[in-house]
Amino acid sequence: MGHGDGRGRIVSPADADDAGTSILHVDMDAFYAAVEVLDDPTLRGLPLIIGAPDGRSVVSSASYEARRYGVHAAMPVSQALRLCPSARIVPPHFHRYHEVSRQVMAIFESITPLVEPLSVDEAFLDVRGVRRLWGSPARIAHLVRERVHEEVGITCSVGVAATKHVAKIASTVSKPDGMLVVAAADTQAFLDPRSVRAMWGVGPKAAEALESRGIRTIRDIRMASRPMLDRAVGPALASRMTQLARGEDARAVETERVEKSIGHEETFDADVTDRSYLRAELLRLADRVGARLRRAEWETSTVAIKVRFDDFRTISRSLTLPEATAVSQRIGEAAQMLFDQIERRDPVRLVGVRAEKLRPAGGGGFGLWDDDEDWRRVEGAVDDAVARFGSAMIGRARHIGRGEGRGSAQHPKAHGLD
Template sequence: MGRGDGSGRIVSATGADDTGAGILHVDMDAFYAAVEVLHDPSLRGLPLIIGAPDGRSVVSSASYEARRYGVRSAMPVGQAIRLCPTARIVPPDFTRYRAVSERVMAIFEQVTPLVEPLSIDEAFLDVRGVRRLWGSPATIGAMVRARVRDEVGITCSVGAAATKHVAKMASTMAKPDGLLVVAEADTLGFLADKPVRAMWGVGPKTAESLESRGIRLIRDIRSTPDSALERAVGPALAMRLRDLAEGRDPRSVETSRVEKSVGHEETFEHDVSDPDALRSELLRLADRVAGRLRRAGWETGTVAIKIRFADFTTVNRSQTLPEPTSVGQRIGDVARSLFDAIDRKDPIRLVGVRAERLSPAGGALGLWDEDAEWRRVEGALDSAQARFGSGMITRARHLGAQHGRGSAPHPRAHGLD
């Protein structure tokens, strides 16, 4: 099995059977770190940690050199530095990452029109309809890897299989910079001896529940009675896991995907206890979320907040709205109401606001729009920011918060995609 640090990597030999393996999963290798090396070649070969240098934020990504010391994404930067003291800390640049991602996705779309981006650095490609143009799935997978390397300057790993589930597992095992092909007839044999943790969608808690009952390998799922599997993970997931374990995955490559949520969060330089400063920060984040919604032509039906206390305890709360909105004031009011209802006053290290259940804008306006004035104000704000830059135009109250006393928040993190 491939691991996050690249050890245990498995790749296919040239000429491997790719019969029926028409679904590719392409995943960039340590994408953020690779883009930073592309930007600054002097970083090549060094252990890199992508994150804020203050030690209080979390690792966005790490190079394979750093991963071999145990550094992982979502780990506190302070812990990562203790594991790898020689690592270089590089602040993330998401504008740069998105620009490189667009170049990569453009290559995919030149290969096949059936491309389903999963995130900024991975996508599914259905290549069954382009065999006459480009060749067999393995040939196309090798071509994609070569084009990304030669035209963009970074590496990717590719899994080719008959289903999305197996293709994604295969690309993970091929990392970094590899191609693993699973012919359709080999699907069951390929899955049998893999750990349940390797299955796409099986998180740590689900894996622990399965393993505590002796269900450690995918073949164990096949031999476990339905009743026992349902007791471990519940009826719906039990049925899903059995289908995947037996090679059944009817999901097709979806070329149009609706973004499920939009969010931003901030980690503070110092833990914050002042509720007014925290409420002001929630409104600032709500404004950023709303701005992204308006630019994309979406509205949110649910507002969620994330609060992380000084002891790393994290609380999530959400509220469904009576009508969808893209108004920052409305989103901020709900976020602050959710925050006020949390019965804990400990110092806080991180706050976040997220818009969920997105829908196209303008579909639910009634005869009377009580947010009309805020829409006018925020529309003017959008226009001003487009002209002068988002860093130049903001609410006056946000300026007060950032230049206030020491208890005020000091943003250190980035908006989440």
């Protein structure tokens, strides 16, 4: 597995065997930093940190020059600067990243209609139906890399494999600016020596639980007893890991762009201890989440909050609602209830509200009595007013004077999704 900074990079020769493959995973290289260099070539070759310069924010992305010092995304900017004092801090320009992302995705869609975007800078492509037009999967991967570089001006890395899971690992191993082909017959040999941390869906806590039991590689997962895996990570994840470790992954490339979650966060300029203020802030964020749900005609059945304390420890809590909703008041009440259950009282630097497990609005219908009828009427009127006058002019009275000035909104990586 690579180190995230280009060390340990593995790429395929030009004549690599791609028998049995059909899935490409394409990942832009240090995308945010690459776009900044594209717009300002004087930044090329410099260690770049994409983030707010106030030191209290977190790193959105970093160039490979900065990553070699240990800098990585989600790290506090202050810590990143200690690791790499010579780094240049560049504020993020999300509108540009989305603009360039649209160019890249258009290239993918001109090659195959089966494109599944995962975020602004990565996507799966199923190329089995376009081989007569463009050639073998390896040839198509080469074409993708060539066109992205020539037409957009940035580089990408591509994994070519028989399944989505293996293709994603292969693209990571080949970064930056590389291509790795894993023939279907070579799948197990490729997977076995990889770290359990390379597996899609295995987070740091799950990896630690596995490693504490001596399960360090994907081969170890294959050889481990199922009861041991169940105890380490739970039956659901154990079942999925066992299949992936054997190279089994039946997931198809899904072309429908379904939002999995919608959320908003707020990072405060100064740590906050006033719990009344924090509860009001959660309600304000819930208003924004609810408004986005209604615009997209979605409802949420699960509300989650995130709270980051002054020592950067972050906790999350979630609650499944009795009925799916897009009513901001209901989302806010759920968020406040979750917050009230947190016993820790340390200063808070960030709070967030997220709507999860989305479904089309109205899917469950309304009962004989609609307890939220009044709130729907009020929030519908607010939505209409915002559409006419803008969000800066409309809001709850309790939020006057609190607003955006307390911090900077942190937006999700891609169109509000995770």
